[in-house]
Amino acid sequence: MKKAKNIKLVKLVITFGLLAAIFIPVTSTLAAENYYDYAFTIKAYQANTKSGGLYRETTNTSNRWRVSMYESTESSGKDITRFWLSGSDNTKLSPSSDVLEDNGPYYADAYSSASQRTVYLTAENNNYNANSYACYGYWDEETN
Amino acid sequence: MKSHLLRIYKNKKSMLIFWFILFLPLMDLAQLYNETLKLGVSYNPLIASFLTGSTQGHIGQMLLFWFLPIYLLIMCSDDYIQDTENGYNSILISKLGKKTYIRNKLLISFFAPGLTMLIALTLNLIMSVLLFTTELEGSALSSFFQTNWSGNKLADLSQSYPLTVYIVFLLNVSLMTGFAGLLGASISMIIPYRKYTYPLTFFVWFIQITLNNSIIGIFQPFTEYGFNNLLPILVRSLVILLMIPLISYIYKVKTDEL
Numbered sequence: 001m002k003k004a005k006n007i008k009l010v011k012l013v014i015t016f017g018l019l020a021a022i023f024i025p026v027t028s029t030l031a032a033e034n035y036y037d038y039a040f041t042i043k044a045y046q047a048n049t050k051s052g053g054l055y056r057e058t059t060n061t062s063n064r065w066r067v068s069m070y071e072s073t074e075s076s077g078k079d080i081t082r083f084w085l086s087g088s089d090n091t092k093l094s095p096s097s098d099v100l101e102d103n104g105p106y107y108a109d110a111y112s113s114a115s116q117r118t119v120y121l122t123a124e125n126n127n128y129n130a131n132s133y134a135c136y137g138y139w140d141e142e143t144n
Numbered sequence: 145m146k147s148h149l150l151r152i153y154k155n156k157k158s159m160l161i162f163w164f165i166l167f168l169p170l171m172d173l174a175q176l177y178n179e180t181l182k183l184g185v186s187y188n189p190l191i192a193s194f195l196t197g198s199t200q201g202h203i204g205q206m207l208l209f210w211f212l213p214i215y216l217l218i219m220c221s222d223d224y225i226q227d228t229e230n231g232y233n234s235i236l237i238s239k240l241g242k243k244t245y246i247r248n249k250l251l252i253s254f255f256a257p258g259l260t261m262l263i264a265l266t267l268n269l270i271m272s273v274l275l276f277t278t279e280l281e282g283s284a285l286s287s288f289f290q291t292n293w294s295g296n297k298l299a300d301l302s303q304s305y306p307l308t309v310y311i312v313f314l315l316n317v318s319l320m321t322g323f324a325g326l327l328g329a330s331i332s333m334i335i336p337y338r339k340y341t342y343p344l345t346f347f348v349w350f351i352q353i354t355l356n357n358s359i360i361g362i363f364q365p366f367t368e369y370g371f372n373n374l375l376p377i378l379v380r381s382l383v384i385l386l387m388i389p390l391i392s393y394i395y396k397v398k399t400d401e402l
Contacts, residue, residue, distance in 0.1 A: 127197075128202035130353055131358065
């Protein structure tokens with residue numbers, strides 16, 4: 001009787017172990033390098049633009065986020081737009097990153113306040129003029 | 145001319161604007177330094193300086209540059225209106241002669257703002273060099289200096305001689321501030337009524353800011369714009385900002401007001 005109970009326990013442990021073995025790798029791949037598209041209209045008079053939120057799972061501030069800009073309509077040449085991560089309350093959660101058009105992804109650290117919370121990609125014009133323009137590209141809230 | 149400088153110095157409103165222009169770039173610096181202390185973001189002195197515009201939101205730059213002629217009008221450019229209100233201009237014109245009087249007015253409203261801006265920005269640069277010590281490579285927002293700018297001569301020059309380029313922009317901004325003061329003085333001479341002078345001056349200035357090739361381009365160093373973008377802006381601004389004072393001077397000398 002006692003033995004049978006033990007076998008039941010072992011069976012249970014094995015089942016959960018298998019389940020964990022299947023699901024843990026799946027959940028950890030969520031933090032791999034992703035390409036989330038964004039399309040922004042950089043507003044006139046230096047107003048900020050925000051993307052949809054992504055959950056930043058890590059507590060490691062040097063797990064870098066990244067952003068890349070395929071194209072921007074600011075001027076005929078290559079343009080720069082400034083990006084950073086912010087919270088839903090518009091607090092700044094990372095240092096800013098000046099991103100050049102069509103020049104690959106730019107990586108940057110985050111502040112510890114960005115750990116385990118939803119972060120939003122936020123952008124403004126790096127020039128302090130009154131221009132408005134469109135830009136699009138991809139971003140990722142954590143890359144490791 | 146000396147008495148006019150003394151008049152600016154003794155006027156509380158003028159000095160208030162002087163201190164405002166002096167403190168705004170330092171406040172901008174304090175904001176970045178606060179970020180360094182709290183969150184450990186390291187800045188290069190040139191990137192942290194006022195004209196580069198590294199603070200989020202650019203509030204200091206917008207407050208100072210977008211409304212520049214208004215401050216300068218309050219500071220010294222609208223002195224002509226003050227003179228006509230209390231009849232002081234007739235005394236000065238009969239004492240100095242009309243040409244000298246008008247020339248002095250225009251010169252003062254060029255040099256007083258220009259020098260104020262030069263002092264403010266130089267102080268900001270010196271404080272920035274004292275507070276921030278990071279090399280360009282390790283600094284936040286330094287991607288401009290690590291990018292390969294093929295075909296953009298200004299960006300290449302900025303990468304090789306960042307301090308020189310910054311100082312050239314600093315002198316240029318001081319010059320433009322002088323012209324902004326001159327703009328206010330000229331318009332107040334053509335239309336000596338405050339309720340018309342202020343909006344008109346602001347309009348002439350602000351339209352240059354909101355244009356697609358904004359005058360801000362020649363204010364801000366280390367941007368994506370090259371000589372092919374900036375030279376037309378410089379020429380256009382100089383033409384506008386020289387024509388109006390010239391017209392005002394000729395009009396004022398030719399017409400009789402006594």
